[in-house]
Amino acid sequence: MENFEFNVPTKIIFGKDVVNETGKHSRNFGKKLLMVYGTGSIKKNGTYDKVIKSLKKENLEIVEFSGVKSNPVLSHAKKGIRIAKDNKVDFILAVGGGSVIDEAKGIAAGALYDGDIWDFYTEDVKIKAALPIVVVLTIPATSSEMNSISVISNEETKRKAGFSSPFFYPAVSILDPTVTYTIPPDYTAYAAADAVAHLLEGYFTHSDQWSPIQDRYVEGLVKTIMECTEKIMKNPADYEGRATIMWASTLAWNGLCVAGLRDAEGPSHMLSHTLGAFFDTPHGAALTIIIPNWMSYMKNKYRKNFIQFAENIFNIKTGDDDLTLELGIIALKEWFKKIKCPVTLGEAGIKNPDLEMMAKNVLITAKAWNIKGYDEKMIVDIFRECL
Amino acid sequence: MENFEFNVPTKIIFGKDVVNETGKHSRNFGKKLLMVYGTGSIKKNGTYDKVIKSLKKENLEIVEFSGVKSNPVLSHAKKGIRIAKDNKVDFILAVGGGSVIDEAKGIAAGALYDGDIWDFYTEDVKIKAALPIVVVLTIPATSSEMNSISVISNEETKRKAGFSSPFFYPAVSILDPTVTYTIPPDYTAYAAADAVAHLLEGYFTHSDQWSPIQDRYVEGLVKTIMECTEKIMKNPADYEGRATIMWASTLAWNGLCVAGLRDAEGPSHMLSHTLGAFFDTPHGAALTIIIPNWMSYMKNKYRKNFIQFAENIFNIKTGDDDLTLELGIIALKEWFKKIKCPVTLGEAGIKNPDLEMMAKNVLITAKAWNIKGYDEKMIVDIFRECL
Numbered sequence: 001m002e003n004f005e006f007n008v009p010t011k012i013i014f015g016k017d018v019v020n021e022t023g024k025h026s027r028n029f030g031k032k033l034l035m036v037y038g039t040g041s042i043k044k045n046g047t048y049d050k051v052i053k054s055l056k057k058e059n060l061e062i063v064e065f066s067g068v069k070s071n072p073v074l075s076h077a078k079k080g081i082r083i084a085k086d087n088k089v090d091f092i093l094a095v096g097g098g099s100v101i102d103e104a105k106g107i108a109a110g111a112l113y114d115g116d117i118w119d120f121y122t123e124d125v126k127i128k129a130a131l132p133i134v135v136v137l138t139i140p141a142t143s144s145e146m147n148s149i150s151v152i153s154n155e156e157t158k159r160k161a162g163f164s165s166p167f168f169y170p171a172v173s174i175l176d177p178t179v180t181y182t183i184p185p186d187y188t189a190y191a192a193a194d195a196v197a198h199l200l201e202g203y204f205t206h207s208d209q210w211s212p213i214q215d216r217y218v219e220g221l222v223k224t225i226m227e228c229t230e231k232i233m234k235n236p237a238d239y240e241g242r243a244t245i246m247w248a249s250t251l252a253w254n255g256l257c258v259a260g261l262r263d264a265e266g267p268s269h270m271l272s273h274t275l276g277a278f279f280d281t282p283h284g285a286a287l288t289i290i291i292p293n294w295m296s297y298m299k300n301k302y303r304k305n306f307i308q309f310a311e312n313i314f315n316i317k318t319g320d321d322d323l324t325l326e327l328g329i330i331a332l333k334e335w336f337k338k339i340k341c342p343v344t345l346g347e348a349g350i351k352n353p354d355l356e357m358m359a360k361n362v363l364i365t366a367k368a369w370n371i372k373g374y375d376e377k378m379i380v381d382i383f384r385e386c387l
Numbered sequence: 388m389e390n391f392e393f394n395v396p397t398k399i400i401f402g403k404d405v406v407n408e409t410g411k412h413s414r415n416f417g418k419k420l421l422m423v424y425g426t427g428s429i430k431k432n433g434t435y436d437k438v439i440k441s442l443k444k445e446n447l448e449i450v451e452f453s454g455v456k457s458n459p460v461l462s463h464a465k466k467g468i469r470i471a472k473d474n475k476v477d478f479i480l481a482v483g484g485g486s487v488i489d490e491a492k493g494i495a496a497g498a499l500y501d502g503d504i505w506d507f508y509t510e511d512v513k514i515k516a517a518l519p520i521v522v523v524l525t526i527p528a529t530s531s532e533m534n535s536i537s538v539i540s541n542e543e544t545k546r547k548a549g550f551s552s553p554f555f556y557p558a559v560s561i562l563d564p565t566v567t568y569t570i571p572p573d574y575t576a577y578a579a580a581d582a583v584a585h586l587l588e589g590y591f592t593h594s595d596q597w598s599p600i601q602d603r604y605v606e607g608l609v610k611t612i613m614e615c616t617e618k619i620m621k622n623p624a625d626y627e628g629r630a631t632i633m634w635a636s637t638l639a640w641n642g643l644c645v646a647g648l649r650d651a652e653g654p655s656h657m658l659s660h661t662l663g664a665f666f667d668t669p670h671g672a673a674l675t676i677i678i679p680n681w682m683s684y685m686k687n688k689y690r691k692n693f694i695q696f697a698e699n700i701f702n703i704k705t706g707d708d709d710l711t712l713e714l715g716i717i718a719l720k721e722w723f724k725k726i727k728c729p730v731t732l733g734e735a736g737i738k739n740p741d742l743e744m745m746a747k748n749v750l751i752t753a754k755a756w757n758i759k760g761y762d763e764k765m766i767v768d769i770f771r772e773c774l
Binding site (some may be wrong): 001002003004005006007008009010011012013014015016027042177182210213214216217219220223224227240243247248251256259260 | 388389390391392393394395396397398399400401402405531564580597600603604607608610614627630631634635638643646648650736
């Protein structure tokens, strides 16, 4: 086990109808808030009304800022920062999924910063202060509600950049499974795929000979998320299924699954971010395209881990390690297909991509995340496997 | 899944030689500290010297308070409070296992309280302030380094009482597996048994029909702790074994294994505390006596959970549920015996116990912890199974 630090101070409020307690859990952070949300689904499904009612009950002053898109963009975050500053809000309330939370984090830092927040994302400038962040989670997928990461895209430079700051832990995250009943099937699937991808990054890439805590943690959660996905695809209002996938997705990327793992990296996210930046591919869909093809390319390097994956997640035991490994990759791809996620670039509507330019973009992320061992040719080859 | 709140703000510093960073991680909490420790093992194994050297490097002023015993007692905690007050210390540094940490928590609260701290433990008086607590963990077992619980015994009333307060989360806990190499075999075993017991409490008693997150979390950690115990019994300085059991034990009772579980209770701890209070039985040993006998008594009530335990932890699959259940209890008892823990009161040197008086003592804990369904006769019967 490698040395590590673990410190996740976020308070989780989990359960049926806790969305109605948003005001109660927000009032400690001030009187005036910027409510950040997306493009309107919370108005259709009733979450907006519940949140507003709960905030008003506590006499909180609400400044609204909507229109966050599913790959949140820098220009929009900057608008939010302007509004937060002009209105002198005390804290940020994010009502949405990972995109909304990630942009809200950028706004929280930007509201107390005179420079360009893109410096935080790309120039290793450290955040020195941020407004408190409260979250009402509506799409469980990224764990942004319980981690210190924010990912934002710069439309001009086609760069999707993510980083971590201790100021980005939400103070409180409200996880109410009932608000997730109306997530449409495609985003339910993308969300599940994203959570599974988070768990698998470190599981696939670590170099430990023995890591039973982290391995079993990952295997348990991956199997659980897969079971939940089947349940909620059948019945979108299955409370136990929605609740279980919500908590499992939060636990999938709050740092526990990689704490102590040696050499754990995030290559699938590194590669997928370029698809998001170039083609606006939903993050979960980008991952389902990348992961099985990346696995095929990397099967010698991560042989031991891939075999364990096949055996322990999909219960594949053939007695022939090569065959087991191959069947594991196929089983994952088949699961992605079963939940109707794309596994090729073509299926995501991406035609004739410029693989060299994409590879150059990936290498910028590789450098920022300190992921070694990838060169342009290799990345082109991996993307070619995705065609 | 039941509604829950989860909020563990403790910062974990984990790894080889991090004990030498104690000063660095303590200096934010003030200049003067009360260093609480036990009866001298840290002096023999070098941990004391490392901690002192690290504290002095940061020019911290150290007031020492030693002599915490393995079932920490109220009278000793009160002495510590007196010293903390007289010296106006800024924070408490606990260097030890669960007993030292638990007493340090009591001292941290008592230092800012004019009344008797026993009120916190028994009278539902709420803590309003406590000094910050830093921990250097030397025996991984109780998770006190990452939870909000403190358990102390009152020698006069023979009451062992535990409770939870948000002020009891350590600010920082330093987990260095190398300081655990010298834990003797009996306490290594008691510690492993205690961690396993923590995991099993909720797993055995919850009433959910489907709880895959928590069940798999528990099953993974229990199997891991059992594997580690075998490794470190063979080689006490096996770093990976010591590191893995240290982190697994911390994860065993930091709230995650019961978050969202319906009706989870702690009957084994309830019963065991009376053995600690009456006979000063080491906590882990009390649990290994109680658990299998409690299981035999409760096999109808918790049938489903006990069968799952046998199947998923010990891989027992007979096709006959009754047999599987019985074999699961036997397997657990055999594991306790294998690591040389007692499974009867006699083996712990307890002769002719007054079962009725013990049962009355248990009922006080049952009331405090709101555990229903146990009456005096039942408790006497369970203790009788332990004879």
